Amino acid sequence: MTPAELSQAVLSAVRAAVEAGELTVAVPEQVTVERPKNKDHGDYATNVALQLAKSAGKPPRQVAELVSARLAKVPGVAGVDIAGPGFLNITLDAATQGGLARTVVEAGEAYGRNDAFQGLKINLEFVSANPTGPIHIGGVRWAAVGDSLGRILRAGGAEVTTEYYINDAGVQISKFGASLHASANGWPVPEDGYVGEYIGDIAKQIVDAHPGVLDLPDAEQLEVFRAEGLKLMVAEIQRSMEEFGVHFDVWFSEKSLHDSGAVEKAIERLRAQGHVFDQDGAIWLRTTDFGDDKDRVLVKADGDTTYFASDAAYYLSKRDRGNEVNVYMLGADHHGYVGRLKAIVACAGDDPERNIEVLIGQFVKMLKDGEEVRMSKRAGNIITIDDVVDWIGVDAARYSLARSSTDSTLTLDIDVLTSQSNENPVYYVQYAHARMSSVARNAAQLGIDKGAAADFKPELLATEWESELLGMVGEFPRVVAAAGELREPHRVARYLEQLAGTYHRFYDNCRILPRGDEEATDLTRARLWLAEATRTVIANGLGLLGVSAPERM
Template sequence: MTPDDLALLLRATAARVLERRGLDTGVLPEQVVVERPRNPEHGDYATNLALQVGKKAGVDPRELAGWIAAALAEAVGVDSAEVAGPGFLNVRLSAQAQGAVVAVVLTEGSAYGHGTAMAGTRVNLEFVSANPTGPLHIGGARWAAVGDALGRILAAEGAEVTREYYFNDAGAQIDRFVRSLLAAALGEPTPEDGYAGAYIAEIAAEVLRAHPDALALPAADRHETFRAVGVGLMFDEIRAKLHEFGTNFDVYFHEKSLFDSGAVEKAVDTLKASGSLYFEDGAWWLRSTEFGDDKDRVVVKSNGESAYIAGDIAYFQDKRARGFDLCIYMLGADHHGYIGRLKAAASAFGDDPDTVEVMIGQMVNLRSGGTTVKMSKRAGTIVTLDDLVEAVGVDAARYALIRSSVDSNIDIDLDVWAAQSNDNPVFYVQYAHARLSALLRSAGELGITWDAPELGLLTHEREGALVRTLGELPRVVASASELREPHRVARYLEELAGTYHRFYDSCRVLPQGDEEPAPLHSARLALCAATRQVLGTGLGLLGVSAPERM
C-alpha cells in the first residue's frame, strides 16, 4: 500500500464514518495529507484529517479521529490505527501491505514515480540562454543542470516539454564582443567596456584563419564578418560544452530573427493599437504598472531604437503562437525585474499572466583548499563550467548544482565533490546503486531469484523503513514538478541511499556458507532490486549516471 493508496483509504473511511452519523461529507478535502512521522514509534504514517474537518463537521476532532481509527482498523492491510494528541491519527500497515510497494516498483520499472499531473500541458522551458560573448560561466552552468533536470521531471509528470535556448545575437553586448575581437585581431588593447581573456584572442585568430582578408574589408563589412563568424564560433563552443555536460535543447531561438522578421515591430504595433503603450517624452512606454509591475517600461526609445523589452515581448508572443500553455523562464540573480515586466507583457496581450513563470537563480561559488576560486584559466575574469567539470567530473558537477534550492547561493567545495567518500553526496548515492548492482549479480551467480517473493516476510524495522522510503518517490517527483524544485529529488535520493545502507548493515540479504536460500532471502533481494530501480530512476531524472560498478 503506497502513501497515496492510504490517503484514498483514509478519505473513503472518513466519508463512511461521517455518512453513518448523518454528518456532512462535503467537509472532506479532495486529497488527504499522509506523512511519515519523524519518530517511527508513532507508526508508519500519520494524518491530521480529523483536525482538519472535525469542527466543520460539528464534532470534536479527537472523537472523530477515534471513529475513523476504529473503522480503519478493520481495513485489509492496516494493522492498527491510534489517536494521538488533539486528533492526530497514527497508522501502522501490515508487512504484506507495505511490501506491496516493492511489487509495484518491480512491475512498473522505470515508470514508477511518474505521474499525470501535467498531462496535456505544453511547456516551453527556456534556460541558460547565455550571451555568446564568452565561455559558459558557473551561473549558466547551474541553469544547465537545474533546467535539464526540471525538464525531465516535468515530462515525468506528463508535460510535453520543449527545452529552448534563446540565442542573444543582437544588441549592445554583441557589439562589445565584436569590438573586442577586432582589437585582438589588430593587436590593440581591449576596449574599456570590452571582453578580456585568452578566448578572445583565440576566436579572433579563428576568424582570420577563415577570412584572411577580413581586416582589409570596409569597416561595416569587417564588423559584420567578425560578428557573424565570431558569434557563431562562440555559440558552437557553448553548445558543444552543454552537450558534454548532458544538457541538450530542442530549439535554439535567435533573438536577431525577431527583428529581421518584423516580429518586434508587429508586437509593438499590436500593443499600440490596444492602448497598452503610451507616448511620452519621445518614447513609447508599456503600461506595465497597470499589470502589477513596479514601473512602466520603455519599449521604443526616443531615438527610435527598440529597448531590450521589445524583443522579450515579441518572443513571448511567438511562444504563445507556437501553442505553449506555460512559458517558464529561468534567469540569473540580476533579473528580478523581469518577473513583473514579462507578466505585464502577457497581460497586455490579453493573456493570463500565469502563463509566464520566472525562476531566479542565485550565485554559485567554487572553493578549493579553503579559498574561493575567482577566475578561469581561459576566460580570465569568470569561473566557467569547464573549471567545475575539470575539477569534479560531469556527474558530480550536475548533482552539486542541482541539490540546493535555486533561490539560495551555493558554495561548492571542489575537494569534497572530487572525493570518493561518503562525504560526497553524489558518490554516496551512486555507491548505493553500484552496491545493489553487485549484490544482485552475486545473487544471480548463486542462482537465487526474486520472481515471486513473499513480501509479507519483510517485518524488520529497517526493511519497513526502506519500503516506506521507496513509497515516497511518486510524491517527491510530483512536488518537485509542482514547485519547480529538482533539488527535492536529489535530497530524496540521499535519504534513500542512507536508508538502504542502514538496512544492509542490519539485514543479511544473501545466505552464508552452506546456508540454503530461504524465502526471506528472495524477499530481501526483491526489496534490493526495487531500491536499485528507484535510485536509477531518480538519478536519471537529474541527468546523472547510475553506475553498476564503482
C-alpha cells in the same frame, strides 16, 4: 500498498461516512498521508480529521473516530490509532507494506511518475547567457537545475519545451565583434570589450576560415567578425551544453524577432489591448497599471527598439506557440526583471500568476584547498562550464548544483566533490546504487534468483530496518510530485541521500545473501526484491537529475 493507495483508502473511508450520514462534508479530492518521524506513531499518519472538522461541525477526534472505524477494516491495515487532537496513525501489516517492493520492481522506470501536470504545456527557458563568451558558473547552475526540472515536469505528465534564448541583437554582440576584430589585427581590446584566451582562439578560427578578411575595409571586417564570431560562440555553447547532458528543444534567436517584424507586431497587439502610449517622441508600455515601478519604453525617440520590446515580443511568441505556463530561470542580477515581465503578461491580457513564473537563482562559489577559485585562464575573469567539468566531472557538477535550493548562494568544494567519501553527496548516492548492483551480481554468481512475483513473500520483510527502507521507497512518488509542483529539483537529491543512508543501515543489519554452505531461503529472495526495488528508485531519481547510476565504483 503505496502511499497513494493508502490515501485513496482514507478517502474511501471518509466517503463511506458521508454516505452513511455520519459526516456532512464535501469529500476532498485528495488527502495527505506521510511517514511520521517517530516510528512509534505507525507507518503513516494523516490529518484528514483536522482538515474536515470545521466543515463537519464536529470535534476533530470525533471525525477521526468515524474515519478510523472504517479505515481499520481495509485489507492490509493492521491498526489505526487516534493521536493528539485527531491525527490518524496507521499501521500496515508486514505483507501489505512489503508488497511495495514488488510494485516498484514491476513498475521499473515508470515508478515515481505521476499525472500532476498531464496535458499542461510548459515552456522552460534557462541559461540563456549572452553568446559573447563561454557559459560561466552561474549559467552552469541553471543548466543543472533547469534540465533536472524539465525531466521532473515531464515525469509529471507535462509537455515541456526547453528553450535557450540567444541574445544575438544589441550592443553586447557589437562589442563582442569589435573585440574579435581587434584581436585579429593585434590592436588593444576596445573599451568595455571582451578579454580572455577564447577571444584570440575565435579570432584565429575566423581568419583561418576567411583568409582575406583582414584585407577588407574595417567596416566589412567588423561585420564578418561579428557574424562569424556569433556562429562560433553559439556552436561552442551548444557543444558544452550537450556534453553537460543538457539538450534544448529550441534555440531561439532574439534577432529573428526583429527580422520577422515580430517586435513591431507585438507593439501593435499591446496597443490594441490599450496599454501602449506615445510620449516625448517615444513609444511606451504602461506597466505601472500592473505593479511595475515605472512605465517602460518600447521604442526610443531615435526609433531604436529596446530590449524590453524584444522581451514583450518573445513572451507573445511563447504564448502563440501554445505554451500555457512559461518559466523563466534568471540569475540573481536579474531580480528587477520579475515585475516588468509579469507586467508584460498582464498587458497582454494573460494571468501573471498563471501564465508566467520567474525563478531567481543565487550565485555560486568554488573552493580549492580552502580558497575561493575566481579565475579561468581561457575566459579571463570567470569560471566556465568546461572548468567545472574538468575539476569535478559532469555527474558531480550536475548533482551538487541541483541538490541545493536556488534561493541560497552555493559553495562547492572541489576537494570534497572529487573525494570517494561519504562527505561527497553524489559519491554517497552512486555508491549505494553500485552496492545494490553488486548484491545482484553476487546473487547471480551463487545461482540465486529473487524468483517470480507470485512466489515473493513480502510478509517476511518485518524488521525495523526493512520497514524503514520500504517507507522511504514509498515516498519517492510524493517527492517527485512535490519537486515538480514547487519547482525544486533539490528535493529529489536530498531524498536520494536519505534513501541511500536508509539502505546502508538495512544492508548493515539485514544479511541478504547466505554465507558459506547456507541455503537461500524465502527471506533471502524477499530481501533481493527489496534491494532491487531500492536500486530502481535510486536509478530513477538520479535519472531525473541527469546523473548516471553506475553499477561498479
